[in-house]
Amino acid sequence: MKANKITLILLFIFSVLCVNAQDKLPAVNVKTIDGATFNTANINNNGQPIIIDFWATWCKPCVQELTAISDLYEDWQKTTGVKIYAVSIDDARNSARVKPFVNARGWEYQILLDPNADLKRAMNVGDIPHTFLINGKGEIIFQHAGYAPGDENELYEKLLESIKANAVK
Amino acid sequence: MKKIFYVLAFILLVNNKITAQENNKFSTGEIHGNFQMMAQNYLVDSTIGAKAVNEKIRMNSFANLNFIKGNFKAGIRYESYEKSLLGFDPRYNGSDITYRYATYTNDDLEFTIGNFYEQFGSGLIFRSYEERGLGIDNAMDGIRVKYKPTNGVYLKGIVGKQRFYFTKGEGIVRGLDAEFNLNEIFSNFLPEFNPANARYTYILGGSMVGKYQADNDPIRILPENVAAFSGRFNFISDKFNFYTEYANKINDPSLTNGFIYKKGEALFLSANYSVKGFSLSASAKRVDNMDFRSDRNADVNNLTLSFLPAISKQHTYALPAFYPYATQPLGELGEQFEVSYNFKKGSKLGGKYGTLVTFNFSNATNLDTTQTGNEQGYSANFWSKGKTLLYRDLNLEVVKKLSPKLKTTYTYMYQVFNKDKVQNVSGYGTVYAHIAVFETQYKISSKNTFRAELQSLRTKQDFGDWAVALAEYTVSPHWFFAALDQYNYGNAKEEKRAHYFSGSFGYTKNATRFILGYGKQREGYLCVGGVCRLIPASYGLSLSISSTF
Numbered sequence: 001m002k003a004n005k006i007t008l009i010l011l012f013i014f015s016v017l018c019v020n021a022q023d024k025l026p027a028v029n030v031k032t033i034d035g036a037t038f039n040t041a042n043i044n045n046n047g048q049p050i051i052i053d054f055w056a057t058w059c060k061p062c063v064q065e066l067t068a069i070s071d072l073y074e075d076w077q078k079t080t081g082v083k084i085y086a087v088s089i090d091d092a093r094n095s096a097r098v099k100p101f102v103n104a105r106g107w108e109y110q111i112l113l114d115p116n117a118d119l120k121r122a123m124n125v126g127d128i129p130h131t132f133l134i135n136g137k138g139e140i141i142f143q144h145a146g147y148a149p150g151d152e153n154e155l156y157e158k159l160l161e162s163i164k165a166n167a168v169k
Numbered sequence: 170m171k172k173i174f175y176v177l178a179f180i181l182l183v184n185n186k187i188t189a190q191e192n193n194k195f196s197t198g199e200i201h202g203n204f205q206m207m208a209q210n211y212l213v214d215s216t217i218g219a220k221a222v223n224e225k226i227r228m229n230s231f232a233n234l235n236f237i238k239g240n241f242k243a244g245i246r247y248e249s250y251e252k253s254l255l256g257f258d259p260r261y262n263g264s265d266i267t268y269r270y271a272t273y274t275n276d277d278l279e280f281t282i283g284n285f286y287e288q289f290g291s292g293l294i295f296r297s298y299e300e301r302g303l304g305i306d307n308a309m310d311g312i313r314v315k316y317k318p319t320n321g322v323y324l325k326g327i328v329g330k331q332r333f334y335f336t337k338g339e340g341i342v343r344g345l346d347a348e349f350n351l352n353e354i355f356s357n358f359l360p361e362f363n364p365a366n367a368r369y370t371y372i373l374g375g376s377m378v379g380k381y382q383a384d385n386d387p388i389r390i391l392p393e394n395v396a397a398f399s400g401r402f403n404f405i406s407d408k409f410n411f412y413t414e415y416a417n418k419i420n421d422p423s424l425t426n427g428f429i430y431k432k433g434e435a436l437f438l439s440a441n442y443s444v445k446g447f448s449l450s451a452s453a454k455r456v457d458n459m460d461f462r463s464d465r466n467a468d469v470n471n472l473t474l475s476f477l478p479a480i481s482k483q484h485t486y487a488l489p490a491f492y493p494y495a496t497q498p499l500g501e502l503g504e505q506f507e508v509s510y511n512f513k514k515g516s517k518l519g520g521k522y523g524t525l526v527t528f529n530f531s532n533a534t535n536l537d538t539t540q541t542g543n544e545q546g547y548s549a550n551f552w553s554k555g556k557t558l559l560y561r562d563l564n565l566e567v568v569k570k571l572s573p574k575l576k577t578t579y580t581y582m583y584q585v586f587n588k589d590k591v592q593n594v595s596g597y598g599t600v601y602a603h604i605a606v607f608e609t610q611y612k613i614s615s616k617n618t619f620r621a622e623l624q625s626l627r628t629k630q631d632f633g634d635w636a637v638a639l640a641e642y643t644v645s646p647h648w649f650f651a652a653l654d655q656y657n658y659g660n661a662k663e664e665k666r667a668h669y670f671s672g673s674f675g676y677t678k679n680a681t682r683f684i685l686g687y688g689k690q691r692e693g694y695l696c697v698g699g700v701c702r703l704i705p706a707s708y709g710l711s712l713s714i715s716s717t718f
Contacts, residue, residue: 024199024237026237026242027274029315034370035403035405036350036353036370037323058483058485091298092288092292092437092476093479096452097507099410099443099448100448101448101509103444103448104509104510104511105525106511116286116296117286118286121233121235122242124202124233124235125203125717126203126715127715130680130717143680143717144679145680145681145715145717146675148643148644148649149610149612149618149643149645150615150643150646151645153645154645154646
């Protein structure tokens with residue numbers, strides 16, 4: 001039994017060495033804020049960049065981050081065409097509260113509900129907030145865990161870089 | 170068990186030999202994962218009741234590895250508790266692979282062998298989930314199939330056993346769930362139902378969960394098969410959302426309900442209305458003998474099938490969360506109401522940058538019951554409340570931005586907490602507490618921010634008055650430094666009026682974080698999503714490392 005497990009781990013490590021990571025978004029079923037089932041393979045922004053931000057109503061730094069970005073979102077959209085998906089991992093206790101919570105704050109993000117943490121697990125997110133930046137080709141090019149005020153500036157810089165990199169190609 | 174490993178190993182090997190053409194690119198798949206480690210050394214402090222451990226240092230760690238290739242996914246988690254941090258169940262002891270799975274998905278069908286997490290509806294009769302920070306993991310080990318036979322119809326089936334620390338519970342769990350999105354179904358022939366342009370959405374769902382556990386009781390005749398049923402309905406419009414779910418369980422004598430044969434039931438209702446800048450929400454819940462587990466002899470957070478979180482507001486500051494409410498699955502009637510209003514920028518109360526005001530009220534009582542004196546245990550009146558107040562929370566929060574650099578938050582709350590009933594202890598009675606929190610955040614420059622919290626909790630009961638001060642300095646995007654003091658200045662016993670000092674700093678680079686802390690931690694409940702774990706008082710140095718790759 002033990003030997004099998006070790007073999008399995010070695011195989012995994014071997015696989016890591018062999019694969020060429022492309023960092024694509026996984027395809028997982030979540031819910032939209034209107035209750036419809038939504039497959040994350042359908043996340044797209046017509047070749048423009050995407051930000052995915054994992055959050056919850058009870059997570060203070062998450063709310064801080066989304067509030068800070070909310071003030072800048074309009075400008076970001078104008079300059080980069082970015083679209084932000086805010087994925088709430090609130091469970092049954094709070095998931096009904098997500099929509100009123102978002103509306104009260106006037107956030108303009110695409111909201112997705114991941115109450116069973118399927119997408120969170122598929123993207124290997126530990127503690128929240130956790131932010132991913134995805135370029136126009138659907139590749140994850142940057143991620144950041146936690147939030148300190150000002151982190152949104154770093155995210156914006158990476159966003160501008162990704163657009164430049166795309167333009168060069 | 171063994172076979173699954175062979176299958177996984179085989180698939181992994183094969184995967185490295187072949188390359189498939191997808192999107193005009195040759196790809197061999199991807200491996201991703203995450204890693205987390207928490208270590209602490211334990212020093213003695215008799216005033217706060219912190220104890221040392223023989224091992225000096227204890228450590229909890231885990232790593233997930235996930236492999237994805239096209240429609241195929243597989244993964245493992247390795248967990249290590251050498252030995253587990255204080256406050257975690259000591260049955261988390263040792264290191265092993267605790268989670269492994271393989272999943273195949275095509276357009277309409279998905280199947281998983283091995284471990285999985287799943288939930289039916291809001292989880293009243295079935296939710297297997299993990300909350301690593303609380304030591305909760307009731308992952309299923311078995312088979313899951315999801316199938317979408319036509320637009321708007323979603324079916325799920327599960328069979329397996331639940332995780333119990335490093336082994337599995339003995340109960341076999343079987344479940345079926347069906348969800349019908351009426352708009353998606355009818356849109357095939359009635360265009361006005363098309364989800365893209367429908368004004369209203371209707372979703373119906375139903376589930377059935379059964380568990381089997383042999384009856385080895387020498388005296389009682391116990392039901393070996395116990396079934397539970399639930400039905401749910403959701404109505405959604407642009408501004409309004411209504412959700413309800415009802416669940417029913419047949420007789421299920423268990424350790425937690427005192428081996429009574431009464432049926433169980435639960436009802437959950439929630440409604441909310443919101444437009445930009447304003448929201449209203451209300452919810453209610455009635456739970457009656459609904460503690461449903463795959464093993465009738467399990468207790469605390471072990472082998473739970475039903476997920477019945479509290480509906481009260483989940484507080485995040487230290488003192489407001491000092492008396493956290495946890496659902497009483499054996500019997501509870503609760504309601505919650507919240508209103509939020511964002512005073513617009515430029516209005517009298519909004520000031521230059523707007524003001525967000527949130528008022529929240531929640532309440533929970535026991536059920537109105539009569540002891541029957543037979544194997545049924547008790548009977549409960551559906552329509553009336555019991556006389557015992559379990560929890561009440563009135564709170565008001567004002568978030569005000571004074572300038573682009575300065576932001577403040579004011580919170581006041583009044584809490585009534587029936588400590589004896591909620592924490593199942595005796596001699597503490599009910600705690601009545603007034604709590605105030607002031608938080609301010611000042612942005613010194615685009616990267617440097619100072620944040621402070623001052624908190625006060627006043628009560629004549631339990632440990633008496635507390636004050637908390639927190640100062641935090643962050644340098645984006647890499648550093649944070651924090652200092653915290655919790656002072657039990659109002660403790661009736663003078664020698665217990667202790668300061669709980671702690672300091673920490675952290676470094677973050679992309680998705681990797683290091684946090685080093687030193688100091689004292691008071692005894693208390695750590696709660697996530699309405700499920701709580703008691704953490705003992707501790708004193709010492711702690712280190713945590715986490716990374717996603």
